[in-house]
Amino acid sequence: MRNLAEITDVRINGRGGQGAVTASRLLAEAAILEGQYVHAFPNFGPERAGAPVTSYARICPEPFTEKTEVYEPHIVVVIDPTLLDDVPVTDGLKDGGTIVVNYDGEKDSLIKYFEGVHANIYKVAGSKIAQDEIGRNVPNLIMLGALIKVTKIVELESLTKVTLNRFKGVLGEKNVVAIAKAFEEVE
Amino acid sequence: MSGVRQVVGMTGDEAVAHAVKLVNPDVVAAYPITPQTIIVERYSDFVNNGEVDTSFIPVESEHSAMSACVGASLTGARVFTATASAGLALMYEILYVASGMRCPIVLAVANRAFSAPINIHGECTDQLICRDASWVSLFGESAQEAYDETILSFKIAEHPDVMLPTMFGIEGFIVTHALERVETLSKQQVEDFIPASRIARDRFSPDEHKTFGSLVLQDYYMEIKRQQEEAMQNAYKVTKDVMQEFSDLSGRRMEVIEKYQLEDAEHAIVAYGATAGNAKAVVDRLRAKGEKVGALKIRLFRPFPTLDIAQALSGLKTATILDRSATFGSPGTIVQTDIASGLYGRENVPSLHGYINGLGGRVLTLPEIEEIFEKSKDYNDVGMNSTTDWVGYRS
16 A cells, blocks of 8 residues: 655746646646656636646655546645735645745745745846846746745756756746746845 | 566657557558647658558558558458557447457547547547447556557557457547656567567458448348457456567566555545546555555457446445546446446446546546545445535536
């Protein structure tokens, strides 16, 4: 029988067009590269650019057979800071779980959004890093850099590999630099 | 099994497309618009890139897709197509033509709900209602099983004792669009498993003058149908043999049913498709609480593995049957009625409790399955040995 505690559920909150689905996929591919087991999927509905969307990655070092949606994630990643005002991003977040937000302000001002939530709160200026390193506001993979630093769910090297595999050439290299920066700067 | 296993992250749809690529069928005919799947979208890329030799025939409807498959198959070609929900319903008339003309077509189904109301999510009714069309019918739980069943299906369908079309289903989105790890096979392994091209005894060709699809009335119609039944009975043994051979090839155990923690069990949770994965997870949770429970997954739906299921359930107290399909005014869920028929008159049979669930992508959570399991035991305690409920809906 499996150790039931070993499964980690990740939810990525973003907006249509921001690459939340790509992020959950690459996180899962990085886990597979390490020999882990995954079930990663988007939440399908009407697809509109800018509308709030979610995607998920269920990751476990051992084989598992669950095929349910993720309602109680251990980890939430918020790709777009404007979601904080629009969407209850901590919905279902496990007590003592982790939330990583793309946020450019002071950490104290971010924490105010999560009053009463018992979670480890982290932030990184994902959009700023994206503008500086990639030249566009595409923080989806950058947020994974922050996520894996604070949760150690996959190694940076694995994420780097799958990113370069997915995005060939300069775009992949720029993303890798930006991911590493988020890995360093997350707080 | 030789060499290092290669592991790739793929969605269920991608897994099917990649497995079909290894098989490299002569013809893929498909309707390319919704409710089509990513399976043929990816496969058309392979065709376009020259990675396969397949003739890809895009057609104007699923009715035409299956008709084109029948025509191609009658020339001796190896043929594949894919569809989902309403698309499969539109193929329905030609499903009977394909089986009646003994065309070993392979069809991948993304199991999705029927309209109305409009819905695109997971549910297995679309495939289950094809049960009488004389198609071999399999369900897969994961992207891995989607990959494996793609390859198996060609071998089952084309076996000279079978020569029946074969469909296999994976649930919409939760398997078709979800990324999982898939252990792949090499081109060489697949070529060793399936002959490079189909061996057709009877076929249309410029050199052989034959008639297919002729009018057959009271004189011989029933004999033709009886031959289909015999072929279906043969398919039971052939499927077992092919799965054994595939297990040896891949190192992954593949059987017509899968028994999980059933050896010392007093209760079973019976399921198919992705729900079977949830059933196994619930068995782990219940075992941790001391319940003697196991899971029984039905992988082969037609021909129905009655004997295997009867043996697996023999001596148990209850069987909780999770059926992700809709049927109305029926004496039980679709799979429950099959199991009940198969067990009738046998000794030491469990009480059977069918639950219609998960329609239109509705999630049946693991705690809900635990509650259902308790409900089955309660029914059994008060002597109710056959019940059917809808679960997981707002009343």
